[in-house]
Amino acid sequence: MTDEKLPETYRPAPESMLCFDLYATHHAVGQVYQPLLAELGLTYPQYLVLVTLWTGDGLTVGELGQRLGLESSTLTPLIKRLENNGVLLRARDKSDERKVRIHLTEAGKQMEGRARHIPGCIAEAFGLPLADLHRLHETLTRMRASLKASMEQS
């Protein structure tokens, strides 16, 4: 990073800050998801958990947390809410009783079909050509790698 002095009048406003772009865009995406997910009785984080389970049932809490970047203190109550709503079941792993494996119920599996239209709706709402979306994905992935690296070293 350059160390050059910025003029005294340089005062970043939230609207010009990249971190705010991420914050606000993520928020706006959540607003678009909200009515789509409400039909299924899901919140956005709950939907992410189900998407992950649809790619592979029987994951442990830890594996889910690794995929989604969430702690057990977040996942445990979230998963219990999903269990209360009947979309999954929690079961201790027989060969290692420390682990809790999450299994979809029939209702949870069938929900995949009912959610199939959602990615298309979201992609449409983005309103950008596919090439831009690809570039965005790549930029954000590289950025995330860099952010993680800068955290490790400190």
Added chain:
Amino acid sequence: MTDEKLPETYRPAPESMLCFDLYATHHAVGQVYQPLLAELGLTYPQYLVLVTLWTGDGLTVGELGQRLGLESSTLTPLIKRLENNGVLLRARDKSDERKVRIHLTEAGKQMEGRARHIPGCIAEAFGLPLADLHRLHETLTRMRASLKASMEQS
């Protein structure tokens, strides 16, 4: 959006979803901010409020909410915490007693100097050339506009 059928085996994983990119990148940025803001005794949303006030003192709760995209139900307690920490004061507007205007204290004004190094640290952690950051800002801004438009019409 095209309506063409996707193969039955198409199953988006969170890691390939753009919304997850935004979610995870925003989260990673928060992790980088956290130690920098902890020195000032601030959370990230509190920092955003102060950044906004540094660009113009005496904003109302509603104006802050508009700039940051937050509701009074979020801002009111957040601002009260900042008031308890002595960085700002809340005062009813004399000419319209419905409005609450937020004014920085001396401590709140001085905090701007103590926070001046933060944007540079963050930009460095992004680890991308400035051109990419500009492009990202523009892409996200356009995307946000499109997302908002798609919400209005529905």
Added chain:
DNA sequence: CCCATATATATCGTGCACGATATAATCGTA
């Protein structure tokens, strides 16, 4: 002037997210 309506903020209940800590199972090694 009075009241219906609109506006600005605050309150309440739910859920997400964290760090710190607790608990319980497993593993390594003496």
Added chain:
DNA sequence: TACGATTATATCGTGCACGATATATATGGG
């Protein structure tokens, strides 16, 4: 085998964020 260290989840307290609702002030039409 016994015990310290590690691992996996759960619990607790704090703060953010929302939608629904309440309260208080302001405004406009009759």
